[in-house]
Amino acid sequence: MKQIVLALATVVTLFACNNNSASTAAAVEQAKKQTLDSINAVNVAKQQVIDSINAIKHTAHKRQTVEAPDRNNYAAPNSVAADNTPAAAPAPAPAPKKKGWSHTAKGAVVGAGAGAITGAIVNPDHLKGAAIGTIIGAGVGAGTGAIVDHAKKKKAAQQ
Structure with a gap:
């Protein structure tokens, strides 16, 4: 982000010294457009990473539920109740107690x-x-x- 702003500032400064204001305005607009396009590309890439991480988490959670059913529960892990609603997932294990200073x-x-x-x-x-x-x-x-x-x-x- 800093590099984009620095590049934009450099382009604006270089073209500000030029006496031709029409070409300067066009160059500034071109630089702005390129900057916005690069920011949008970064945002798209960031969203793709977030989506892929969420998909991996969802897959891992689904696999954990299927591979490690609760042995104390007599219902099958993927069973469906009489009213066609999925069975409730077992409650997560309690978090380990955080150990502080002695x-x-x-x-x-x-x-x-x-x-x-x-x-x-x-x-x-x-x-x-x-x-x-x-x-x-x-x-x-x-x-x-x-x-x-x-x-x-x-x-x-x-x-």
């Missing part, structure tokens, strides 16, 4: 931040106090988070 990692980060702020405020040498506070805070936070992680694992094991 409590140990969260505790270390929060502890490091709190220790840095506290150390910088308490110690007259702010940089040294922040460094010491960061180290101590990260250690305490990681320890606390590890205790919480251990308790959660223990609780999960009991259930």
Whole structure:
């Protein structure tokens, strides 16, 4: 797109120096037409790609439904109900639970931040106090988070 605009600007600038305004106007119109044609060609190509991707997705979904029927369902996968309506597709599997940071990692980060702020405020040498506070805070936070992680694992094991 940038190249098209740059080409159009170059053509307009080159033809603007020409004293013949009739040929300049025609050249500008020709350049505009070429630019619009190229933009339309890009849009057509983009739409073809989108259509082909959608067709592939549809084919893959259809193949998955035919090849992997639900074994707990007693109806055939492509069966038709009594009123000639297609049978409902099985519900998709639930998405896997997103795993985030552990409590140990969260505790270390929060502890490091709190220790840095506290150390910088308490110690007259702010940089040294922040460094010491960061180290101590990260250690305490990681320890606390590890205790919480251990308790959660223990609780999960009991259930």
